[in-house]
Amino acid sequence: MIVVENIKKSFTEQSVLKGISAEFYPGQCNLVIGTSGAGKTVFLKCLVGLHKPDSGNILYSDRKFNALKAKEQKKLRQEMGMLFQGNALFDSMSVEENIRFPLDMFTSKTEDEKRSRVEECLQKVNLTGAGKKYPGEISGGMMKRVGIARAIVMEPKYLFCDEPNSGLDPKTALVIDELIRELTIENNITTVINTHDMNSVMGIGDKVTFLHKGLKHWEGSKGDILSSNNKELTDFIFASDFLKQLRNKANL
Amino acid sequence: MYARETFRQTHDIGIGSLPIIAIISTFLGAVTAVQFAKQFLDMTLPLPMSLIGYIVRDSLILELVPTIGSLMLAGKVGSNISSELGSMRVTEQIDALEIMGVNTKAYLIMPKILGALIIVPLLFASAIILGMVGGFLAGYFGDFFSWEEYKSGLQDSFTSYYMVIFLLKCYVFSFIVTSVSCYQGYYVKGGALEIGAASTRAVVNSSIMIIVTNFLIAFLFL
Ligand SMILES: Nc1ncnc2c1ncn2[C@@H]1O[C@H](COP(=O)(O)OP(=O)(O)OP(=O)(O)O)[C@@H](O)[C@H]1O
Ligand SMILES: [Mg+2]
Numbered sequence: 001m002i003v004v005e006n007i008k009k010s011f012t013e014q015s016v017l018k019g020i021s022a023e024f025y026p027g028q029c030n031l032v033i034g035t036s037g038a039g040k041t042v043f044l045k046c047l048v049g050l051h052k053p054d055s056g057n058i059l060y061s062d063r064k065f066n067a068l069k070a071k072e073q074k075k076l077r078q079e080m081g082m083l084f085q086g087n088a089l090f091d092s093m094s095v096e097e098n099i100r101f102p103l104d105m106f107t108s109k110t111e112d113e114k115r116s117r118v119e120e121c122l123q124k125v126n127l128t129g130a131g132k133k134y135p136g137e138i139s140g141g142m143m144k145r146v147g148i149a150r151a152i153v154m155e156p157k158y159l160f161c162d163e164p165n166s167g168l169d170p171k172t173a174l175v176i177d178e179l180i181r182e183l184t185i186e187n188n189i190t191t192v193i194n195t196h197d198m199n200s201v202m203g204i205g206d207k208v209t210f211l212h213k214g215l216k217h218w219e220g221s222k223g224d225i226l227s228s229n230n231k232e233l234t235d236f237i238f239a240s241d242f243l244k245q246l247r248n249k250a251n252l
Numbered sequence: 253m254y255a256r257e258t259f260r261q262t263h264d265i266g267i268g269s270l271p272i273i274a275i276i277s278t279f280l281g282a283v284t285a286v287q288f289a290k291q292f293l294d295m296t297l298p299l300p301m302s303l304i305g306y307i308v309r310d311s312l313i314l315e316l317v318p319t320i321g322s323l324m325l326a327g328k329v330g331s332n333i334s335s336e337l338g339s340m341r342v343t344e345q346i347d348a349l350e351i352m353g354v355n356t357k358a359y360l361i362m363p364k365i366l367g368a369l370i371i372v373p374l375l376f377a378s379a380i381i382l383g384m385v386g387g388f389l390a391g392y393f394g395d396f397f398s399w400e401e402y403k404s405g406l407q408d409s410f411t412s413y414y415m416v417i418f419l420l421k422c423y424v425f426s427f428i429v430t431s432v433s434c435y436q437g438y439y440v441k442g443g444a445l446e447i448g449a450a451s452t453r454a455v456v457n458s459s460i461m462i463i464v465t466n467f468l469i470a471f472l473f474l
Pocket of ligand 1: 011012016034035036037038039040041042043196
């Protein structure tokens with residue numbers, strides 16, 4: 001479980017996060033939503049320690065991230081997996097090498113154990129046979145799946161996904177969402193997902209946190225969204241007239 | 253993993269720069285031989301052509317190979333390193349390593365510096381030999397001197413301290429090239445445009461530092 005206590009983050013001329021608290025539970029897809037520029041990526045990067053929050057705490061199962069010694073931080077990091085908005089695959093390595101990189105780096109597994117673990121991960125993301133290809137040679141959807149495979153190869157307790165289905169067609173997006181949800185439930189992972197895709201929200205939004213103007217504006221499950229009267233939230237979710245009409249009809 | 257990465261860098265820097273360094277050093281030796289031979293002929297004072305071997309050898313060891321070779325490395329290896337690290341930075345590959353718990357400075361920078369320190373002295377040592385060969389070929393086919401003359405010059409009064417200076421330059425210059433370009437690449441902010449700017453800075457800054465340090469070494473140690 002991850003507990004976020006009142007984190008603030010500003011850049012030179014702009015305060016992006018103005019005091020956000022939240023709790024994310026294991027075995028759930030915790031979605032963070034908000035308009036483009038709302039600070040979702042900054043929030044996620046604060047969680048994983050890529051940005052240092054100006055104030056506030058982040059607790060990973062009662063371990064305060066920024067109070068940990070370097071060695072303990074490193075250990076905690078090995079319990080995290082992250083899928084980046086732009087994939088961040090190592091382009092000098094093949095798909096297989098990308099996935100096995102953390103194993104090479106941090107485990108003393110034998111060659112055979114590593115190979116079978118990589119194979120297992122490739123299977124999970126439905127990429128068997130693509131292991132020898134390079135990131136430059138595969139499609140965007142495949143890259144996402146490689147990113148996911150690399151993120152889960154160390155069996156993380158915490159999984160972070162920054163817009164896992166941006167740039168994908170709706171059908172592939174659903175496949176990726178389902179994959180993340182399956183992995184989350186199967187391995188009881190605490191998963192935090194940034195998105196502004198409404199299909200994801202309605203599909204896998206076990207818990208939804210809505211960021212607006214640097215604050216947590218609303219929080220609830222996907223079921224609560226339909227009945228919510230929070231104006232900013234409904235404006236954001238039901239952005240088009242078409243959806244607004246649908247909602248009005250549903251609420252009649 | 254660190255050992256493997258260091259080996260890879262050693263290989264990349266060494267093999268990658270071998271052709272250009274080989275071409276350059278051969279021609280440097282050739283030019284030096286021809287130029288001095290012409291000057292010798294122009295002089296009224298008679299100078300033995302065997303002197304050419306001596307001059308070519310020591311100029312290659314002391315100045316031509318380590319300094320010009322390092323400037324070439326700044327252009328080739330330096331820009332390579334900084335654009336590689338720069339693109340890893342902007343495509344968040346460095347962040348991805350960081351998240352995994354990898355010490356990115358140690359993993360990305362140390363092997364490059366170490367790899368250069370290991371391979372550059374060897375690379376430049378072979379360059380000296382090629383330069384001496386180039387000097388001979390130019391002088392021989394230009395009808396300036398015979399093999400015996402050249403050889404006696406090459407073997408004449410060898411100052412082993414010059415090898416110390418040569419090694420010192422190899423280590424200092426390859427450290428400058430790799431560390432400056434790693435720094436420029438690692439701290440890139442922004443996008444593709446900045447990667448290009450950073451690799452230009454890497455080449456320019458390390459070249460200037462090489463030239464200045466070269467003078468300091470000559471001033472202090474010769
Ligand atoms: N390194 C940085 N330096 C300065 N400002 C930044 C930095 N990173 C983000 N910002 C600013 O923080 C704000 C939030 O950015 P962020 O990337 O978190 O948005 P987002 O919600 O992820 O948007 P999107 O949905 O488009 O990815 C933006 O206004 C951005 O300009
Ligand atoms: Mg973002």
